Amino acid sequence: MIRRYLGLCAVAAASLLATGCATAPGYDYSAYRADPPRSILVLPPINNSVDVNAPYVYLSTVTRPLAEAGYYVYPVAVVDAFMKENGLSEPAEMQSVPLNKIDEIIGPDAVLYATIEDWGQKYHVLSSDTTVDVSARLIDADTGTLLWDGSARAIEGSNSNQGGLLAAVIVAVVEQIVDTSADRTREVSRMANFNMVGDRTDGLPLGPYNPEHVTDPRRQ
Numbered sequence: 001m002i003r004r005y006l007g008l009c010a011v012a013a014a015s016l017l018a019t020g021c022a023t024a025p026g027y028d029y030s031a032y033r034a035d036p037p038r039s040i041l042v043l044p045p046i047n048n049s050v051d052v053n054a055p056y057v058y059l060s061t062v063t064r065p066l067a068e069a070g071y072y073v074y075p076v077a078v079v080d081a082f083m084k085e086n087g088l089s090e091p092a093e094m095q096s097v098p099l100n101k102i103d104e105i106i107g108p109d110a111v112l113y114a115t116i117e118d119w120g121q122k123y124h125v126l127s128s129d130t131t132v133d134v135s136a137r138l139i140d141a142d143t144g145t146l147l148w149d150g151s152a153r154a155i156e157g158s159n160s161n162q163g164g165l166l167a168a169v170i171v172a173v174v175e176q177i178v179d180t181s182a183d184r185t186r187e188v189s190r191m192a193n194f195n196m197v198g199d200r201t202d203g204l205p206l207g208p209y210n211p212e213h214v215t216d217p218r219r220q
Contacts, residue, residue: 027202029218032147035140036219037109038208039072041102044080044091045114045134054119054185055091056080058134061190062114065197070210074108082106103141110147113137118153119185129157130184132192138204148204152196154188 042062047055059076066073083094095113102111118133135151197204206213213219 039109041074041108042076042112043094045116046091047116049116049119051120054116058189062193065193070207070213108141111139130188131155132188150196152192154192156188
């Protein structure tokens with residue numbers, strides 16, 4: 001009886017261990033593999049933060065990680081100017097343009113739709129941090145199929161907790177003055193984009209202009 005009880009306990013423990021050690025399913029790249037893009041058009045992001053400058057600071061940091069991943073990226077400033085010349089002044093309006101129109105007029109393989117969830121510098125008593133939280137969807141311009149989506153949150157913080165309370169307060173005040181004149185969101189946005197695109201687990205697969213794309217298992 002005792003032996004049977006111990007045996008059941010061992011089976012239960014093994015079952016729990018197997019469940020706990022099971023590998024979580026990876027990102028499903030089947031839609032991407034069916035029609036991998038070569039070129040990407042990036043639309044100005046929808047801004048859910050309170051910083052009115054966020055969309056265009058973000059836009060200035062998104063081209064490089066996509067290009068280094070191996071894609072041709074349409075010049076973001078040219079795309080933005082073209083949209084505005086055609087009466088679309090806000091990112092939400094630009095993102096509402098039908099895909100068939102974008103495909104017909106510009107002709108990218110895919111369109112990247114980004115959304116800024118959180119953005120900016122936040123000050124605390126003895127520290128400050130700069131946060132960028134973004135998400136993005138890559139849509140096939142011809143079929144409207146979701147090829148890939150991702151998100152990233154990057155935070156850069158400063159902590160003034162050495163040298164006593166008075167020294168920490170003085171340093172914190174100086175940092176806030178400096179941070180106000182030297183906005184760090186651009187660097188943090190660049191970090192978030194590289195993290196989102198370049199993650200080898202669920203990031204964007206390498207494109208055809210990156211020589212390593214032939215060995216990228218996410219494309220296989």
